[in-house]
Amino acid sequence: MGKEEGVSHIPKAGEDGRFGWIGLLGAELWFGFYWILTQASRWSPVYRHTFKDRLSQRYENELPGVDVFVCTADPTIEPPMMVINTVLSVMAYDYPPEKLSVYLSDDGGSEITYLALLEAAKFAKHWISYCKKYNVEPRSPAAYFVSSDDAVDDDNKQAADLAAIKKLYKDMENEVEDAVKLGRISEEIVIDGRDLNATDVEGCVLPTLVYLAREKRPQYHHNFKAGAMNALIRVSSNISNGQVLLNVDCDMYSNNSKA
Structure with a gap:
């Protein structure tokens, strides 16, 4: 029987596998050393947080203008109420309102979508104030109302304000849905x-x-959403000309006003 070789056997010079063995040994030594170095950060982890309120107070005058683009094309596939819930959610961003502009591109040219946006503009005067007063999330009315009863708890003042804002929303919804049923304004x-x-x-x-x-x-080909974005950029450059552009699909409301 041949002599049994131990795990510490180092291949001799010229023997197959010598350089591979040396390479693996070096890798083991390096990763072992690296493991020792990284233990210090694991013993005492450091978590960093940004204080957005402080940043806002310090740099409020230097914050860039933001133009938010919302695109829709067909009021039958993309119901106007869904579209304006998206619009309202981005209008209620926690950002200086004088530096925030929201553009709705309606490739369908629907008068019903236009009516819905006008009603949303009226409702926004109450909704944005309510959002800021009670710091609600999410700021899409339809999404918020689903869980609003649990969020209010026993606050009678907020409960009364919530009932009032729900009534305003319902009135707006009825106005828009009536137009949808008629097919015209x-x-x-x-x-x-x-x-x-x-x-x-x-x-x-x-x-x-x-x-x-x-x-x-x-x-002329209208190039679908790419054409809409091109038109939005040209129009916004003459109205608000924000340094930051944000594109939002009409069926995806913002669920974090501080994002």
């Missing part, structure tokens, strides 16, 4: 320019809200 809508002094019920400035419907011609 019941009366002509005329908007005279931009309200530079728009405020909520507490007197705070509201974000800029813009409706955009592109002109389409059969002989």
